[in-house]
Amino acid sequence: MNRKKKIKSILLKKQKKKNAKLTHSNKPRYIAKADRDIAPDVDSTSVEQSCDSENKIES
Structure with a gap:
């Protein structure tokens, strides 16, 4: 039995x-x-781009 189990x-x-x-x-x-x-x-660059676009709109 041990041999079969091994x-x-x-x-x-x-x-x-x-x-x-x-x-x-x-x-x-x-x-x-x-x-x-x-x-x-890509996520971090898209966040930076969205922040830049918001700053342009406010100016």
């Missing part, structure tokens, strides 16, 4: 690892802080 557990572990490699997560890729300064997000 073999089954080993095969299950291998199967789980294969499935984990095949699945892709929906998380966005991590961007390092140094790279964030170089390539700002």
